[in-house]
Amino acid sequence: MSSIKDYIIIGVSVLFIIGIKFLSSPKTARKGNLIAAAGMIIALLALHKSPTEGGEYVWSQGWTFNYTLIVIGTLIGAVIGAIGAYSVKMTAMPQMVAMFNGAGGGAAALVASLEFMRGATNQDKITSFIAGSMLFAVLIGSLSFSGSIIAYFKLEGKFEKPITFPGQNILNGLILLVILGLCGWLTFQFTNGNATLLFTAVFVLALIFGVAMVMPIGGADMPVVISLLNSFTGLAVAADGFAIHNLAMVVAGTLVGSSGTLLTLLMCKAMNRPVTNVLFGAFGSGGGGAAGATGDMAGKTVKPIQADEVAVLLAYAQQVVIVPGYGLAVAQAQHAVRELSDELGKRGVEVRFAIHPVAGRMPGHMNVLLAEANVPYDQLSEMEAINPTMERVDVCLVIGANDVVNPAARENKSSPIYGMPIIEADHAKTVIVMKRSMAAGFAGIENDLFYKDNTRMLFGDAKNSLNALVAQVKAS
Amino acid sequence: MDTNELFIFILAVFVGFEVISKVPSMLHTPLMSGTNAIHGIILFGGILVLAGAVTPLQIGLGFVAVVFGSANVFGGFMVTDRMLQMFKKKK
Numbered sequence: 001m002s003s004i005k006d007y008i009i010i011g012v013s014v015l016f017i018i019g020i021k022f023l024s025s026p027k028t029a030r031k032g033n034l035i036a037a038a039g040m041i042i043a044l045l046a047l048h049k050s051p052t053e054g055g056e057y058v059w060s061q062g063w064t065f066n067y068t069l070i071v072i073g074t075l076i077g078a079v080i081g082a083i084g085a086y087s088v089k090m091t092a093m094p095q096m097v098a099m100f101n102g103a104g105g106g107a108a109a110l111v112a113s114l115e116f117m118r119g120a121t122n123q124d125k126i127t128s129f130i131a132g133s134m135l136f137a138v139l140i141g142s143l144s145f146s147g148s149i150i151a152y153f154k155l156e157g158k159f160e161k162p163i164t165f166p167g168q169n170i171l172n173g174l175i176l177l178v179i180l181g182l183c184g185w186l187t188f189q190f191t192n193g194n195a196t197l198l199f200t201a202v203f204v205l206a207l208i209f210g211v212a213m214v215m216p217i218g219g220a221d222m223p224v225v226i227s228l229l230n231s232f233t234g235l236a237v238a239a240d241g242f243a244i245h246n247l248a249m250v251v252a253g254t255l256v257g258s259s260g261t262l263l264t265l266l267m268c269k270a271m272n273r274p275v276t277n278v279l280f281g282a283f284g285s286g287g288g289g290a291a292g293a294t295g296d297m298a299g300k301t302v303k304p305i306q307a308d309e310v311a312v313l314l315a316y317a318q319q320v321v322i323v324p325g326y327g328l329a330v331a332q333a334q335h336a337v338r339e340l341s342d343e344l345g346k347r348g349v350e351v352r353f354a355i356h357p358v359a360g361r362m363p364g365h366m367n368v369l370l371a372e373a374n375v376p377y378d379q380l381s382e383m384e385a386i387n388p389t390m391e392r393v394d395v396c397l398v399i400g401a402n403d404v405v406n407p408a409a410r411e412n413k414s415s416p417i418y419g420m421p422i423i424e425a426d427h428a429k430t431v432i433v434m435k436r437s438m439a440a441g442f443a444g445i446e447n448d449l450f451y452k453d454n455t456r457m458l459f460g461d462a463k464n465s466l467n468a469l470v471a472q473v474k475a476s
Numbered sequence: 477m478d479t480n481e482l483f484i485f486i487l488a489v490f491v492g493f494e495v496i497s498k499v500p501s502m503l504h505t506p507l508m509s510g511t512n513a514i515h516g517i518i519l520f521g522g523i524l525v526l527a528g529a530v531t532p533l534q535i536g537l538g539f540v541a542v543v544f545g546s547a548n549v550f551g552g553f554m555v556t557d558r559m560l561q562m563f564k565k566k567k
Contacts, residue, residue: 016514017495020507020510021495023496023507023511024495024496024498024507025500026500026503029563032510036514037553040516040517044517044519066528066529069535069538069539069542070526073526074542074543077544077548080546084547084551085550085558088555093509097505097512097552100509100512100547101512101515103547104515104544106544107521107541108515110538111524111525114529114541115525118534226508230508233512233518237515238485244521245481248517248520250488252514254488254492255488256512256514256515257492258489259493259495262492263499263507267504363501364507367503367505371559371563374562382501
């Protein structure tokens with residue numbers, strides 16, 4: 001531990017840790033991201049200047065064709081990344097994260113493969129530990145790559161419904177067993193003549209396994225899947241770091257792997273479901289409970305309301321809570337809702353936004369969407385803070401949210417979402433539900449809230465309804 | 477096997493758990509996106525293997541790895557920053 005390279009790695013690691021730490025508080029989050037980015041730039045610029053252990057990659061052999069390709073490749077990737085990052089709509093953010101994660105996973109798998117190919121022709125440089133690291137990286141990396149692509153399509157609304165068939169878990173288990181068997185054998189037989197061929201087999205099977213693993217999971221659970229795949233890619237990168245003796249990659253990859261695992265568990269906790277249930281439970285296909293709930297609804301009617309009446313209710317209320325859901329984002333109504341909240345604020349109405357931990361398509365997604373519309377983040381309240389005060393709230397305005405305010409989570413034991421913490425909108429004096437139609441939510445479950453005595457339904461496009469409300473409140 | 481690397485790996489596991497243990501759910505998406513960018517350090521691995529690639533197959537695969545890694549790292553940090561610049565307090 002004495003070369004300049006080592007000191008740089010220590011510094012870069014510290015920047016990554018501080019970056020992630022800062023990312024976990026709203027005041028410092030942006031700075032945190034920039035600190036981590038600075039660490040990355042230092043790592044990329046400084047590290048390749050020095051030879052790695054054993055002097056395998058000395059940078060100073062003179063310029064070669066490969067170096068030109070490195071520059072071109074990096075530029076192409078940077079342009080693709082920048083276009084993706086700045087053109088994506090905020091509502092499509094989870095898909096974008098999935099794609100970037102898939103790219104990282106693919107890169108990790110390719111790096112491991114190339115190292116393995118080199119090792120096969122240069123056998124004295126490789127040990128079982130290194131072979132194992134490469135196999136781990138190629139397995140997890142390619143799984144993360146194909147899984148992320150499936151997650152992307154699911155979030156785009158393509159084959160959103162879980163695809164299941166009998167014996168699926170057994171078949172997936174068998175594929176995994178074959179992969180693990182091949183990995184176990186190759187870890188010790190990496191000098192075998194067929195090693196490269198079998199390594200390719202691991203690569204391909206892991207790609208297939210990634211598809212097979214994500215396919216049966218419903219679209220609503222994709223955020224958890226992406227978070228999990230994100231931590232997987234981190235671990236694959238760390239394994240690559242072991243394989244090519246690069247400590248910066250070991251540290252960065254491991255930090256992502258462990259923090260991503262914890263984040264995945266936190267998300268599952270917010271939905272009150274064990275992670276195993278998300279991955280193997282095929283949530284949306286559990287039709288029994290949902291069908292039962294639908295039956296209960298027969299004969300009940302909803303009470304519609306007009307925008308002008310809602311405007312009066314809002315304008316003369318003291319406390320208003322707005323519960324935004326993904327429907328709000330789909331209707332691009334974030335700006336309209338902010339206008340309504342400003343207008344009510346001017347009249348002295350106390351307006352708060354109640355954000356469910358899994359509102360939107362990803363935990364925290366709704367915060368991003370509202371922040372985009374300049375809703376100050378101190379006006380956003382978390383579910384735990386809002387619920388105890390709900391009984392004093394005059395009007396609770398539910399906009400395009402459904403499952404997160406469904407009292408079935410509290411009352412109906414047969415409901416698939418039973419036990420999930422909800423925003424207790426039904427405890428407010430009046431509940432106004434803004435909805436396009438009576439369709440069920442993302443989880444495909446009927447909502448008892450719509451039929452309660454204190455609930456009124458305002459049908460129509462959320463953006464149009466909100467604009468009408470703003471105009472009416474201004475006039476009254 | 478290098479035990480130093482393993483030692484650092486173990487410590488990093490615990491640090492990773494520790495640093496985000498108190499994150500509020502409103503930051504889950506940016507945090508996921510930010511850590512996603514950090515594993516983009518794989519670009520560095522891609523650069524190393526492409527630098528040492530010999531056969532056309534190796535060069536081709538290495539090139540893809542560099543493009544992927546670069547998209548991951550640049551796109552990841554940019555998209556996270558775009559999300560976070562929207563988190564503002566009331567003026």
